[in-house]
Amino acid sequence: MEQVLTALSDLDSTFVRVFLAVMRYVAPALVAAILWRGCRPLLTFRREPEIWAFLIASTGKRYPVTHWENVIGQHKRCDIVLELPTVSRTHAVLTRYDDGSWTISDAGSKNGVLVNGKRVKICALEPEDRIEVGGIEMALQPVSKYQVQRLTQNRTRASTGLKSVSDLLLLTIFQLLACLGFLLSGCEEPMSVVAGFGAIIAAQWGLLAFYLGIRRPAFELETVAFLLCTMGMAAICAVKPGEAVKQVIALLLGLTVYLIVGWSLRDLERAKKMRYLAAVAGVGLLVVTLVFGKEIYGAKNWLVIGSMSIQPSELAKICFVYVGASTLERIMNKRNLIGFIIYTLMICGCLALMNDFGTALIFFCAFLMIAYLRSGSVGTIALALTALGFAGIIVLKIAPHALSRFSSWRHIWEDPLGAGYQQTRALMCIASGGLFGLGIGQGWMKNLFASDSDVVYATLSEEWGLLLSTLLVVSMLAVALFAVRSASASRSSFYTIGACTAATILVVQTMFNVLGTLDVLPLTGVTFPFVSNGGSSMICAWGLLSFIKAADTRLDASFAVRKEKGSDADE
Numbered sequence: 398m399e400q401v402l403t404a405l406s407d408l409d410s411t412f413v414r415v416f417l418a419v420m421r422y423v424a425p426a427l428v429a430a431i432l433w434r435g436c437r438p439l440l441t442f443r444r445e446p447e448i449w450a451f452l453i454a455s456t457g458k459r460y461p462v463t464h465w466e467n468v469i470g471q472h473k474r475c476d477i478v479l480e481l482p483t484v485s486r487t488h489a490v491l492t493r494y495d496d497g498s499w500t501i502s503d504a505g506s507k508n509g510v511l512v513n514g515k516r517v518k519i520c521a522l523e524p525e526d527r528i529e530v531g532g533i534e535m536a537l538q539p540v541s542k543y544q545v546q547r548l549t550q551n552r553t554r555a556s557t558g559l560k561s562v563s564d565l566l567l568l569t570i571f572q573l574l575a576c577l578g579f580l581l582s583g584c585e586e587p588m589s590v591v592a593g594f595g596a597i598i599a600a601q602w603g604l605l606a607f608y609l610g611i612r613r614p615a616f617e618l619e620t621v622a623f624l625l626c627t628m629g630m631a632a633i634c635a636v637k638p639g640e641a642v643k644q645v646i647a648l649l650l651g652l653t654v655y656l657i658v659g660w661s662l663r664d665l666e667r668a669k670k671m672r673y674l675a676a677v678a679g680v681g682l683l684v685v686t687l688v689f690g691k692e693i694y695g696a697k698n699w700l701v702i703g704s705m706s707i708q709p710s711e712l713a714k715i716c717f718v719y720v721g722a723s724t725l726e727r728i729m730n731k732r733n734l735i736g737f738i739i740y741t742l743m744i745c746g747c748l749a750l751m752n753d754f755g756t757a758l759i760f761f762c763a764f765l766m767i768a769y770l771r772s773g774s775v776g777t778i779a780l781a782l783t784a785l786g787f788a789g790i791i792v793l794k795i796a797p798h799a800l801s802r803f804s805s806w807r808h809i810w811e812d813p814l815g816a817g818y819q820q821t822r823a824l825m826c827i828a829s830g831g832l833f834g835l836g837i838g839q840g841w842m843k844n845l846f847a848s849d850s851d852v853v854y855a856t857l858s859e860e861w862g863l864l865l866s867t868l869l870v871v872s873m874l875a876v877a878l879f880a881v882r883s884a885s886a887s888r889s890s891f892y893t894i895g896a897c898t899a900a901t902i903l904v905v906q907t908m909f910n911v912l913g914t915l916d917v918l919p920l921t922g923v924t925f926p927f928v929s930n931g932g933s934s935m936i937c938a939w940g941l942l943s944f945i946k947a948a949d950t951r952l953d954a955s956f957a958v959r960k961e962k963g964s965d966a967d968e
Contacts (some may be wrong), residue, residue: 413581420578421833425865427571430626432872433697434564435620439879441552442951444886449493449541449548452477452528457602460535465493465888466725468504471779484506484531485610490725491537495665495959497545499537501528508532549606551885555615555954564620565605569598573626575837580777581632582838586638589932593630595642598647608956615954618879618946622939625927628869632856633930635838636849647932651939658715658943659957665724672719676740679716682709683747690751698753698921710748710756711933715900715940717744717760721767722895722944734771738764755921759905764903772896806919819845820916823855827863827915851922852914869928870911876945877904883948888958896948899941 421644424563433879450462452469462475470487485506492500502519503510508691511529512520523526538800557566576594580587605616627650633641684734686709690697699706720740727733741764747873748757765869808818809824826842829835840859842848848856856868878902887893903926910929913920947957 416581417578417836417839420574421608421836421862424861425470425572425575425833425868426570428568428865428868431564431568431571431624432559432868432875432962433438433621435617435624436566436872436875437645438556439617440875440882441660442882444553447474447548447886447934448540450499450537452491452535453538461647462491462493462537466890467491468725470504470506471531473598473826479531479533481531481533484533487721488530493539494726497539498522499539501537504575506531515558525883539721544552549952552950554825555613555949557949558579558609558614559613560622561743562617565601565616565623568601568620568624568627571600571624575627575631578837579638580632580954582836584638584838586641589638589844589880590634593634593638593645594778596645597626597630600645600652604652611956613953613956615949615951618876618942618949621876622927622942623868624937625872626860628857628865629853629925629928629930629935631837631861632853632928635840635856635860636843637930640849642931643932644784644935647935648939650932651936654715654936655943655946656956659941659955660945662892662895662943662947662957665891666767668719668722668891672722675716675719679713679720679742679745681745682713682716683744683751687708687750696753697751698748698756699902708933710751710753711931711937713744713939714760714763714937717741717763718895718944719764719772721898722891723771725890730839734768737767737771745850755909755923758921759909759923762905763898766898768788768893769899770890807916809916818919819847819852820914823852824916826855826859828858832862834860834865835857836860847922850924851910851920851929853915853925853929857928869925870907873903873907876900876942880945880948883945884952886950887948888950892944892948895944899929899944902941903938 410664448461448463449465452460452462454460462477464476467481467488467490469475469477469489469491471480471482472486476485485504485508487504488506489504489510491504491613492502496552499522501510501512501517501522503517509516510520512522512671513518513527513903514529514683518892522537523817524538526537528537566813572594576590579590581742584590604619608616629645630641633644654777661671670737674720686698686700689700690709691699691701691706693699698708698710700709715903721737723733735749741760744760745757747778748754748760769955805816805820806811807882811817813821823842823844826840826845836842837860840856842852842856845852852868857869877900880896883896884893906923906926909918909921910925911924912918915922924934928942943957949955950958
């Protein structure tokens with residue numbers, strides 16, 4: 398390897414200049430091609446209507462059951478609408494499970510739910526059972542095993558293994574060119590640069606090989622994530638190349654968490670049990686940080702263990718999504734929503750005591766998404782936003798650390814050598830980079846504090862160009878849009894809420910990081926997921942991505958989705 402590096406350093410300077418100049422235009426073109434191939438299937442897949450059973454009334458009327466979780470009631474937004482005054486607005490929940498069994502549960506209705514003449518709270522159903530909802534007698538008729546197989550086969554088929562390999566090959570070419578660009582530009586610690594890019598390449602191909610081995614060839618989400626990780630490595634190699642190996646270790650830990658969380662979501666009953674453990678872990682992590690944490694830059698949100706430092710609030714985000722996600726029979730119980738509100742207050746209270754208001758705001762945005770998905774009430778969201786306004790005023794009165802963030806917001810040019818130093822320099826560097834950047838290793842931003850984390854967007858814009866850095870933001874938005882589009886085909890509200898909340902956290906963090914750098918929003922110090930230097934942030938980003946992966950119900954797409962029994966794939 399040392400001989401290769403020596404040979405590269407001896408190359409003609411004209412060749413080096415030409416290569417680096419060409420890379421300024423090749424890089425955004427390659428990234429655009431990678432994102433087009435990766436995001437297009439995510440945004441164009443068909444969401445076919447499915448019928449899993451019929452509810453047959455005594456009158457002979459047939460009500461199609463189109464989801465695994467179905468609300469029965471008088472309200473027009475219910476899945477099965479029974480327009481009778483004896484039926485409550487949301488009367489009952491009919492649920493299908495992985496093994497094909499069904500249950501019905503009372504959703505707090507006035508007249509209750511009867512099965513074979515007995516009032517029940519929740520009851521397993523057999524085909525011959527008589528169900529009575531608001532005086533309407535019905536029987537459940539599930540579709541046959543053959544029809545279940547047909548439903549599965551009619552789903553949009555995921556990308557083939559050949560397409561995933563070709564997509565990843567294109568990303569690998571970009572990664573090798575980026576690595577070569579750093580070596581030719583005379584970067585410090587070239588061995589760390591090679592190790593950083595090489596480990597990402599090895600990790601992505603290893604994960605794809607695992608997917609192909611279990612016959613789940615879809616790799617679009619992971620391709621986008623590895624592209625973002627690659628650009629994060631590019632920022633680290635420009636600013637602190639010695640930390641490349643540390644970030645790779647974080648990436649490997651993140652992939653481990655990604656697979657573990659995905660495995661837990663593979664079984665809905667197991668996932669529901671995990672949420673209780675996650676609830677304790679989420680609060681526990683923050684309490685431990687409050688007691689033993691170290692204050693850095695005004696926020697006591699770090700645990701320092703020897704030479705290693707972690708930010709537990711990042712890991713708590715994964716726990717928060719677990720706790721917020723629920724199945725329909727739990728959502729219909731208002732007590733559960735109240736319990737979640739109390740849990741959110743505990744989380745945000747701990748973060749406020751740490752002076753970590755940026756992270757608290759991200760949790761609050763996630764809470765708004767969960768509250769809306771669980772209640773469907775705009776009034777609930779308006780009330781929560783009003784409460785946030787009052788809380789924000791109080792925080793600014795009692796927390797000088799938070800107030801200092803807002804005092805310079807939109808006024809950075811009034812104090813360019815003081816409070817506005819970081820952002821004014823970031824804006825100047827973005828402007829100097831233009832659309833195609835100054836070139837690999839040619840930027841000035843690397844001399845600025847937190848140029849590989851809090852203001853990493855400016856570092857990438859300066860060296861790689863505004864066009865490429867904007868594509869990274871677009872890729873995150875595409876992942877979020879995929880989560881929203883997957884919601885209608887999701888097996889359970891648990892997966893819908895989990896995916897949409899995880900996407901909300903990723904997008905909000907991205908917006909806070911990018912718009913904070915541009916002084917459109919206050920600079921909160923939050924990270925750009927997958928891109929910013931930081932082990933805790935990297936692990937959190939991969940953990941959140943697993944919820945989005947679990948909502949992907951395309952045929953053979955997700956390792957977190959079981960195959961229907963009787964299909965040609967393994968369980």
